[in-house]
Amino acid sequence: MSDTPVQTSATVLTVRQVQDYHALTLVAPAIAERFRPGQFVALAVGGEHTARLVRRCFGVYEVKPDYGGTVELVFADREPGTAWLAGRRSRDRLDLVGPLGRPFRLPRDPVSCLLVGGGPGGAALFALADTLHRRGCQVHFVLGGPSGGQVFGSRMARRIGDSATVTTEDGSLGEKATVRDVLPRVIQETGADVVYGCGPTDLLRSVTQVAGEYGLPSQVSVESFLRETGACGIGVCMTCMLPMHGEDGVTRMVRACADGPVLRGDRVRWGDLGTIPFDALGAPRVLAVAEGGDA
Template sequence: MAASPVQVTGTVLTTRQVDAYHALTVVAPGIADRFRPGHFVTVAVGGPGSSMITRRALSIHDVTPDYGGTVELVFSVRGPGTAWLAGLRARDTLDLVGPLGRPFPLPRDPCTCVLVGWEYGSAPLFALGDVLQRRGCRIDFMLGAKTADRVFGALRARRMAETTTLVTEDGSLGLRGTVIDVLPGVIADTRADVVYASGPMPVLRGATAVAVEFGIPIQVAVEESMACGIGICMTCVVPVIGEDGVTRMVRACTEGPVFRGERVRFGDVGTIPFDALGAPGGRHA
């Protein structure tokens, strides 16, 4: 479902630290009422005089109708842009464009859904879980991270889901390992009909392999660097196999960020496969 994005000047309502992450709740009418789970926004960083020209793409964790519509954004400080965002306070303003991207497709009939997230990449799965439950679906959460403080949303997941499986690489919370290690058991135990996954490429690649092995569909929200978020700069292209069997370099910001997992060529991410449409020396239109 495509939504017409809008550009708004939002007012920061609250800021909070969530373990290793930062959360901003921003009053953003127009974005909130167009939102579907899986959408994201881009935000201008650094203030009016900043040399940081490119926007930062952030997943939408949640929306509410309060104050005409609010969006909550969750992020990790990775550089000067996100450090600037982390320094915002209530009543500061923020320039946002959204909602952007292709949201998660929803099942037509009630079914059992396993939601798999890694670190703060799990943020968009909670709004998805709410919608799935309203459609009569059962949801089971799997959340993982390197360490306990980097697991995002464990308490909310436990409140929402039939079961919640927590996994950390160092064993500081839940099981020791990765979500991929325990995903087969969760799919088997829940008799899952579909997997939804959000996080870094290695996690999505592993989750897709497991889902394919079980013969169930998987929808993945990819994490790719986006400089514009609206399909112009081509920094976020990903090799994806189309319905016609042809690989194309598609933009995660417009054709994604949600894709059918089995159609993403995860092993070729970061390259242009020789057989992709339009590749040098390869297939041509």
């Protein structure tokens, strides 16, 4: 099995409404057999004659050997590209590239794993949960969102997880709280050894901060950041750059798609997203000109 991404014409099996989101299942055996949890795919949208040049990037909810190898994605219908995808029908063909990016790193030994998700991005946690279970790990979920319709996978989490905590800001499902509110308690109750996060940037920032307070390693998927920036997904456009500091203490700009989407949470400079910090390697320098002097 090769780790090299492939471009393929995938056949739509189903498109269904799941709460506030859409779940798209594609027959794409070449991608299904190469996929590892945490990787993503990039879909061309708009059809053959579209003017939409940029693909849409999505984490993978589930892969199955059924029907020759299927890949299932979950997304919100928020702009013309995803609206077009939501309107696809069975047997339509879509141009698909994947699997792309770096996957989650898995524990060598059976440990207690806390999986934290929010919005459609949290769907990527379920492929990870399946792999962790097969390695003998305990899997605990924390899922959250503004309302019940925006919490994806709560029933599945309760079914397959060793525990599952659900929060909503309006109290319509689970506890009336934010993910940040319940994380310290859940970490203590589950005896978590490692924390994984998928979802909006604010959630990933909270996951990293709380995990750090308890001395736990965190891995986060910045796949939602890819969507927010409209990135190409293959490392060419450079729109998904974000600052990370390395073991040597030097900050470097990395591509969320090619160097991620899974990154060490404690290495990301969350407060500087969307900027090039002045101390980053290769950052542009402003030349100060003293009055009456030379630059």
